[in-house]
Amino acid sequence: MPDQEVLEQLRGGLVVSCQADLGSPLRDPLVISRLALAAERGGAVGLRIQGFDDLRAVKAVTALPLIGLTKTVRDDTEVYITPTTAEAVELAVLGADIVALDATGRPRPEPLEQMVEAIHQAGALVMADISTLAEAQAAAELGADIVSTTLSGYTPYSPEPTTPDWALMQALAAAGLPYVAEGRINTPADAAQALRHGATFVVVGTAITRPDVVTRWFAEALRA
Numbered sequence: 001m002p003d004q005e006v007l008e009q010l011r012g013g014l015v016v017s018c019q020a021d022l023g024s025p026l027r028d029p030l031v032i033s034r035l036a037l038a039a040e041r042g043g044a045v046g047l048r049i050q051g052f053d054d055l056r057a058v059k060a061v062t063a064l065p066l067i068g069l070t071k072t073v074r075d076d077t078e079v080y081i082t083p084t085t086a087e088a089v090e091l092a093v094l095g096a097d098i099v100a101l102d103a104t105g106r107p108r109p110e111p112l113e114q115m116v117e118a119i120h121q122a123g124a125l126v127m128a129d130i131s132t133l134a135e136a137q138a139a140a141e142l143g144a145d146i147v148s149t150t151l152s153g154y155t156p157y158s159p160e161p162t163t164p165d166w167a168l169m170q171a172l173a174a175a176g177l178p179y180v181a182e183g184r185i186n187t188p189a190d191a192a193q194a195l196r197h198g199a200t201f202v203v204v205g206t207a208i209t210r211p212d213v214v215t216r217w218f219a220e221a222l223r224a
């Protein structure tokens with residue numbers, strides 16, 4: 001079983017997700033590594049990084065703890081965050097301290113239990129990206145080291161809020177499940193609120209590293 005120490009390093013802090021979507025002008029490992037350094041300079045205690053090339057590039061410039069994932073769109077499943085064991089193990093081999101994967105209840109290409117075991121054997125911890133309390137409980141039972149509210153609003157059966165999913169955070173805290181607050185945390189006040197709700201740490205992506213999306217928030221406000 002890998003050391004849980006990295007969770008202590010992240011406790012109470014901000015993890016910045018540095019990802020560029022398909023078509024984004026920022027989709028370049030060098031650019032992502034610079035975003036990561038900017039996040040570190042601003043006080044991030046960890047980084048969430050998508051894809052092998054970006055992970056390699058970021059690992060080369062920082063010693064911060066890294067959460068690795070892949071986003072792989074497949075024909076046979078809706079699950080796209082690190083859908084297979086091979087991808088998960090490669091992320092660990094490339095230096096991800098924590099591997100994030102889809103742990104929703106949707107049909108998946110490979111059993112979650114098998115993936116958790118393989119990631120642990122490869123020396124990394126498992127972050128289970130979930131959308132409901134039941135999914136969080138199932139992932140914890142299968143050995144996930146931490147769950148994250150990442151996929152709330154992104155499964156057909158979870159609410160589609162425009163805010164962070166405070167209700168899910170409250171339910172996780174009440175169930176005594178250690179969790180990460182992630183998804184639509186778009187202001188410093190929301191991030192602080194998430195910690196007050198009991199989150200172990202907070203992940204912010206879009207509001208910090210997707211300037212195209214943030215620009216759209218402003219541009220649309222001017223047109224409203």
Ligand SMILES: CC(=O)N[C@H](C=O)[C@@H](O)[C@H](O)[C@H](O)COP(=O)(O)O
Nearest residue numbers: 017150154182183184185204205206
């Ligand atoms: C649903 C999904 O695929 N989420 C992804 C997971 O890695 C990322 O696109 C998000 O940016 C990340 O979860 C952080 O959330 P936000 O960008 O809202 O701060």
